[in-house]
Amino acid sequence: MxxxxxxxxxxxxxxxxxxxxxxxxxxxxxxxxxxxxxxxxxxxxxxxxxxxxxxxxxxxxxxxGFSLKDLKELLDLYDTDPTRKEQIRRTLEIGAKRIEEIDEMIRELQVHRQELLDYRDRLVRFLEGKATAEELDLPLDDTE
Amino acid sequence: MxxxxxxxxxxxxxxxxxxxxxxxxxxxxxxxxxxxxxxxxxxxxxxxxxxxxxxxxxxxxxxxGFSLKDLKELLDLYDTDPTRKEQIRRTLEIGAKRIEEIDEMIRELQVHRQELLDYRDRLVRFLEGKATAEELDLPLDDTE
DNA sequence: GTTGACCTTTACGTAAACGTAAGGTAGCAT
DNA sequence: ATGCTACCTTACGTTTACGTAAAGGTCAAC
Missing domain, CATH: 1.10.1660.10 (Multidrug-efflux Transporter Regulator; Chain: A; Domain 2)
Known part of the structure; x- marks a missing residue:
């Protein structure tokens, strides 16, 4: 086999x-x-x-950026005793939370990526003389 | 203004x-x-x-998982002196590399996510009696 | 049989990212 | 003028994730 x-x-x-x-x-x-x-x-x-x-x-x-402790926990998920159905359900729960975390990270990375792209565009427009120096600051703080 | x-x-x-x-x-x-x-x-x-x-x-x-040193570098990008066009070009280069890194991270996260989903499916199929315990190991090592 | 490559354990050192007192100042309320 | 709160600096402590010797065992090759 x-x-x-x-x-x-x-x-x-x-x-x-x-x-x-x-x-x-x-x-x-x-x-x-x-x-x-x-x-x-x-x-x-x-x-x-x-x-x-x-x-x-x-x-x-x-x-x-996961800590080794985090990863130990994750690996332990795969070590679930297959004969304990209750433990499997617990594993499924934790795994679902994990996936949500990952989705959140992906979303954040996409935001970050977009910010970098926006800033790049501003720089390029500045080089082309189509933007002023004042527009070259950090993306503005929008919380509030 | x-x-x-x-x-x-x-x-x-x-x-x-x-x-x-x-x-x-x-x-x-x-x-x-x-x-x-x-x-x-x-x-x-x-x-x-x-x-x-x-x-x-x-x-x-x-x-x-970026280090504070990494982030300092990144922030320094935004502090580019707008009057030095050569420096702006340098900034654009580094920024492009950064975006590639981010894209790579997104790809890896998606792989990771998919592995978790696959494992979840195997667990569910096992609970339903449609899979054996042997199938509940880690995603197989495919390098080689 | 000894050299060299590869392995082992034990143990102290280190960089990053803060935590945690200790001791002092500024300003307001009673 | 005394207490309270929020701020400050200085400085040593802590955790994580290893790096780096030091001292020694094993095994094939010469």
Whole structure:
């Protein structure tokens, strides 16, 4: 059924592939974000496909300003015990909240993007002599 | 021309309105992100409409994981000397890069959102007895 | 058998973004 | 003139997310 999915990677392979240091990977493990196999005699970490998927999620989340604690919570959602239907419902709730947060971030980013575009237009019009210097200030504060 | 725009706010007014502590506002000033009027005898800070606009930009940027240093750079874009056309061109360049970054973030957020939705669907199908527990793992690692 | 590459743990150091007193001033109310 | 409130500066403390040695184990290669 699941064949060939047992491939593993060493810490240096993972670290160079994902552009993070080994220290970072060990730190994430310390926080419970990753759990590479440690059952080898020599104590080496071996990362599975699952670890890679989790790491990807963490690195992406980090770029959005989520804390590692936030991301730990998120990863725990995926660790829901499938036999506990009540827990699954809880997971669904939290996931829904998460999606709302993401939607809000997307909206805010679009606002921010638009402001930058507007400012760019003002600069261009100024260069063309079609606008005065006074129009080159920050987007005005509209709350109130 | 610009009338009634000279209204000012105290530090506690600003801090409670924007949900940050006075310490944060003083810290931002120390970093050059804000520059409230300090010309009063008693040394009090008085925040203008311009300071509010800059603060808003900072607080929003912070939610996207931008560092205060990043945001300082961004704010400096708006402080371009309008008489230096060469500097304006430079500003336009940096602004364009910024917009690309934002577009990339939006794309990534949408991917992230979609993954959460997919996972939600799997959970729901499981609750309905239409999926097995094995399907409830993380979205599979597809790089390779 | 020793060199070198790669791994390990332990532990102290650090930059960013504030938090948190401590101690003093300005202005108004009683 | 005394208290209260809001402001100020200075300065040390704290959390997060790692960086950076230091000291040592393992294993293939020469």
């Amino acid at each position: 699941t064949e060939g999915d047992d491939r593993t990677w060493t810490i240096s392979e993972i670290s160079s592939e994902f552009g993070v240091t080994p220290r970072t990977l060990r730190y994430y493990e310390e926080l419970g974000l990753l759990s590479p196999d440690r059952s080898r005699d020599n104590g080496q970490r071996l990362y599975s496909r699952r670890d890679r998927a989790r790491l990807k999620l963490v690195l992406r989340g980090r770029r959005f | 610009t009338e009634g725009d000279d209204r000012t706010w105290t530090i506690s007014e600003i801090s409670s309105e924007f949900g940050v502590t006075p310490r944060t506002l003083r810290y931002y000033e120390e970093l050059g992100l804000l520059s409230p009027d300090r010309s009063r005898d008693n040394g009090q800070r008085l925040y203008s409409r311009r300071d509010r606009a800059r603060l808003k930009l900072v607080l929003r940027g912070r939610r996207f």
